[in-house]
């Protein structure tokens with residue numbers, strides 16, 4: 001029987017990393033591939049919509065873990081995945097990104113002696129107040145094989161003592177998903193549904209705990225967005241965490257009162273990228289969106305003091321901003337327009353193929 005590979009999917013940003021990998025691995029006969037969904041994200045708009053848009057196969061195992069504190073969620077995934085591994089006995093576990101399920105499944109695999117590969121390894125914000133930074137550091141320290149998207153990832157891992165032969169630069173797999181769906185994204189005219197003209201609006205996403213969990217910080221962001229909405233139309237698909245915090249802090253009504261700001265439910269990938277590709281500017285704290293805008297050259301203003309994706313600053317269209325600097329930065333971004341330089345190396349839509357080749361070599 002060929003070796004068994006488990007691919008772990010858990011939360012929204014995982015689905016666009018897992019889709020091309022599942023499609024590529026399912027074409028191979030030298031391994032069997034099973035998809036495990038931990039259930040970290042479970043709303044239809046945060047999970048099912050992506051299985052549909054990205055044609056991800058139905059998971060072979062669904063752990064149904066859901067939300068909770070970091071400890072509850074991480075432990076819940078570990079307990080449930082440990083049971084699956086003891087029965088299914090995978091030879092490799094592939095984890096992607098930096099969410100709680102990533103570190104949970106990596107820990108389970110490592111402790112059962114199953115080899116662990118991490119796709120999107122080596123990224124560092126050097127900010128340990130970010131839950132994802134802890135997940136990245138721990139996952140990379142126990143993974144057997146580390147697939148990086150950019151040279152900074154290789155350098156970070158080497159500095160942390162990871163042996164060079166365990167690091168392979170494969171590029172950015174999210175670009176594979178974008179290229180796979182580009183025709184449908186370009187066809188999609190969802191901006192018209194919002195009454196918007198291509199090139200004449202901004203897209204907003206926010207969900208980082210550091211931005212949305214403290215009502216005072218969130219209030220400053222709401223003020224900044226309300227100010228910007230006097231200058232340009234904005235569409236804001238609201239993450240469930242953010243909606244909950246806006247409601248709790250009594251800030252939702254202030255945003256709803258802005259005539260040029262449209263608050264909508266989280267969008268599916270094709271709808272969302274349909275808007276992003278036609279946006280004049282994107283305002284975000286998302287990791288993935290910093291990368292997608294860099295690939296497309298669309299001005300991106302990231303509401304964070306740091307980024308684990310520095311190539312989006314040095315070789316892309318991303319700028320780090322604060323609520324206070326947002327108005328000037330937005331004016332500058334609108335004046336600057338799109339960046340036309342080539343995207344970072346290996347962000348080329350062929351990362352899944354490199355990952356599959358690498359895995360085959362390591363299995364042999």
Ligand code: UD1
Pocket residue numbers: 011012013040041042043046067068073098099100101131132207239240241244
């Ligand atoms: C998680 C990841 C974060 C990633 C983000 C992408 C961790 C530590 N965080 O953050 O790195 O950037 O996903 O979106 O793994 N909720 C729902 N429905 C859902 C999912 C969540 O209502 O389908 C609500 C729940 O109230 C939940 C809260 O959102 O408590 C937060 O969800 P959680 O998965 O813990 O973290 P995210 O903020 O989504």
Ligand code: UDP
Pocket residue numbers: 012013016174205237265266267268269270272273285286287288289292
């Ligand atoms: N995304 C989406 N719909 C939305 C917001 C984001 O499809 O309403 C996509 C986005 O294009 C990117 C991914 O979700 O591919 C990023 O996920 P998220 O921002 O939730 O997480 P992060 O990347 O910050 O971990």
